Amino acid sequence: MLTAQWLYGMSGCLIAALGLRTALLHACLLHRLIGINLTGAGVFMVLIAVAYRGAGMPPDPVPHALVLTGIVVAVSATALALALARRLTAEQIND
Amino acid sequence: MSELLSVSALGVVFSLFLGLLRILRGPGAADRMLATQLIGTAGVGTLLLLSLLPGQQALMDVALILALLAAVAAAAFTGRQRRSRND
Amino acid sequence: MIDVLSALLVLAGVGFYLTGSIGLLRLPDLYSRLHALTKADNLGLGLLVAGLALHSQELLTVLKLLLIWLAVLAASAASAHLIARHARRQETTS
Amino acid sequence: MSDTSLLVLDGLLVISLVTLAWTALAGSDARRSVILFMAFGLVLAAAWVRLLAPDVALAEAAIGAGLAGALLLAAVREQSRQPLPARIVSKRSHNKPGVNIALQWAVSVLCAVLAGTLAWALAHALNSAPQNALPRAVSANLEASGVSNPVTAVLLNFRAYDTLLELAVLLTAVLGIFALGPARPGYQSAGPVFDGLARWLVPVLILTAGYLLWVGAHAPGGAFQAGATLAAASVVLRLAGRHQIGLPQGPALRVVMAAGVGMFVLVGLGLLVAGRPFLGYPPPWAGGLILMIESAATLAIAATLVLAFLGGQPRPLAVRVARGRIAATPIPTGKPVSPEGIRSTEPHAAEACHRIQETQKRC
Numbered sequence: 001m002l003t004a005q006w007l008y009g010m011s012g013c014l015i016a017a018l019g020l021r022t023a024l025l026h027a028c029l030l031h032r033l034i035g036i037n038l039t040g041a042g043v044f045m046v047l048i049a050v051a052y053r054g055a056g057m058p059p060d061p062v063p064h065a066l067v068l069t070g071i072v073v074a075v076s077a078t079a080l081a082l083a084l085a086r087r088l089t090a091e092q093i094n095d
Numbered sequence: 096m097s098e099l100l101s102v103s104a105l106g107v108v109f110s111l112f113l114g115l116l117r118i119l120r121g122p123g124a125a126d127r128m129l130a131t132q133l134i135g136t137a138g139v140g141t142l143l144l145l146s147l148l149p150g151q152q153a154l155m156d157v158a159l160i161l162a163l164l165a166a167v168a169a170a171a172f173t174g175r176q177r178r179s180r181n182d
Numbered sequence: 183m184i185d186v187l188s189a190l191l192v193l194a195g196v197g198f199y200l201t202g203s204i205g206l207l208r209l210p211d212l213y214s215r216l217h218a219l220t221k222a223d224n225l226g227l228g229l230l231v232a233g234l235a236l237h238s239q240e241l242l243t244v245l246k247l248l249l250i251w252l253a254v255l256a257a258s259a260a261s262a263h264l265i266a267r268h269a270r271r272q273e274t275t276s
Numbered sequence: 277m278s279d280t281s282l283l284v285l286d287g288l289l290v291i292s293l294v295t296l297a298w299t300a301l302a303g304s305d306a307r308r309s310v311i312l313f314m315a316f317g318l319v320l321a322a323a324w325v326r327l328l329a330p331d332v333a334l335a336e337a338a339i340g341a342g343l344a345g346a347l348l349l350a351a352v353r354e355q356s357r358q359p360l361p362a363r364i365v366s367k368r369s370h371n372k373p374g375v376n377i378a379l380q381w382a383v384s385v386l387c388a389v390l391a392g393t394l395a396w397a398l399a400h401a402l403n404s405a406p407q408n409a410l411p412r413a414v415s416a417n418l419e420a421s422g423v424s425n426p427v428t429a430v431l432l433n434f435r436a437y438d439t440l441l442e443l444a445v446l447l448t449a450v451l452g453i454f455a456l457g458p459a460r461p462g463y464q465s466a467g468p469v470f471d472g473l474a475r476w477l478v479p480v481l482i483l484t485a486g487y488l489l490w491v492g493a494h495a496p497g498g499a500f501q502a503g504a505t506l507a508a509a510s511v512v513l514r515l516a517g518r519h520q521i522g523l524p525q526g527p528a529l530r531v532v533m534a535a536g537v538g539m540f541v542l543v544g545l546g547l548l549v550a551g552r553p554f555l556g557y558p559p560p561w562a563g564g565l566i567l568m569i570e571s572a573a574t575l576a577i578a579a580t581l582v583l584a585f586l587g588g589q590p591r592p593l594a595v596r597v598a599r600g601r602i603a604a605t606p607i608p609t610g611k612p613v614s615p616e617g618i619r620s621t622e623p624h625a626a627e628a629c630h631r632i633q634e635t636q637k638r639c
Binding site: 097098101102104105108109111112115118119121124127128130131134135138141142145151152153154156157159160161163164166167168170171172173174175176177 | 278281282284285288289291292295296299307308311312314315318319321322325326330333334337338341342343345346347349350353354460461462463464466470473477480481484488491495496497501505508511512515516
Binding site: 099100103107109110113116117128129132133136137144147155159162163165166168169170 | 265
């Protein structure tokens, strides 16, 4: 019985749902962005938990590679969203 | 030895947990940044302790990255942008 | 003998970590909390690194441990300075 | 004893993660949320370590805890500096409370259902025998992949197509950032203490990036972690108030941005010409080719992340040499996009600011 796997995986599900709820409902774009990022983090936790094979065993490297690139893509997408938000604000003032 | 390491790691993580209480309580953003600093240092300590468990040498590199980037957040938190138009 | 010394250093380091975080939690204002934080950064991690360096056999590992400690030391000093200055400025402007 | 304390450690980490996520999402203070999110990244790096994913932990330590936090903090800081108009607020206001509460409930239920489904799928995956076909295939072919770190082998050899497209996604994102306008203004000098730190931190970061790139072949590390570490060096310089942060200028910058995708495609086409499948490295050359691609990808990823931090197209620098020292200052650009500049020139701006401020109170 691999308790660590269950602990991290299940909390990943919870964090993903919490993040998604905020991303859909919050009025502030920055909070929404953090929500999307946390949704990603939760999904990453689920993936890495599935890859885990116990303390002495080598884990499955394929999900690790997926999550690794996912982290970098997430931060670039966040930066793009922030740049969009900045431009949006500037346009709103221009109106 | 591995018992000492894991018990010590638990101790350091507990200190991280206490830092978490301060980060939740605030009151100011500066207090939260201080607590984040503590969480970072505790993270470095935890990784170093766990890196001596068999087959975990790579954790020292993770600790090194955390240590090297520890000041970036504080600098981004306090940094003041230039006001003039041409930067 | 070396093992015992190393264990003692590690445990002392953990003790300072806990002291620092309790201080961070209990002390009344930002500036005194800054002071508590340095206990964890400098002494806690320092003693931990000393204990682990005694325990390890490779020179490279010892050097890496030293670099990590120095990096955290410099970073914590710099960020404590930055945060304190920031808080001070906020006080004077508002 | 040892197992029990590690289990308690896991429990503490999980409680911290859920609490930090919950509190980062609740409330309306953006700066508080960003700091909590940063702390979440730090704790998550420790969680990856506990799940035996040191490659991911390295990336999380460099990006999740370092760069993403700096990026978001800088954005919040820019907002607070411009108190009137610049808060980032969604325009859609909540003017029909009844519908709104129904919507909130619907979304909450939907998210709960999603969490339940995800948890059910996870429980199913964990309860059945682990699917070992992929890991077995990886370890069977690791010998011929040119590297001995399985994660690098998957990224650069077995699933090289994925990584090529991933780099294309990064390039698209940075082109989008470019298209949206000029970079945020630079920073004032952070004072002698941080300057002194930056003086030795930057070389050490660059050295560490090289080390991570090299070590990625046989231990945790690789292009993504190395690129993030290299980007951190530039971000430190930017935060210290420098104008020159090691980013190339003009066409050279565009070449570096496209270097990862370019090198990948060149190697693939070269192999096609040599009669091999696209990106099907011949085993004796695999190690060298992977290192070549990874070096180019490191530069491209670093440039992408630095531009992500700048938040737009960097202004061209005017280089002048004074008293034997080279100094660079950005050339003033025509019309600034910054709301501050617009406020001073547009007569209707005050009204617009007021309106936005009204919306922002809900934030």
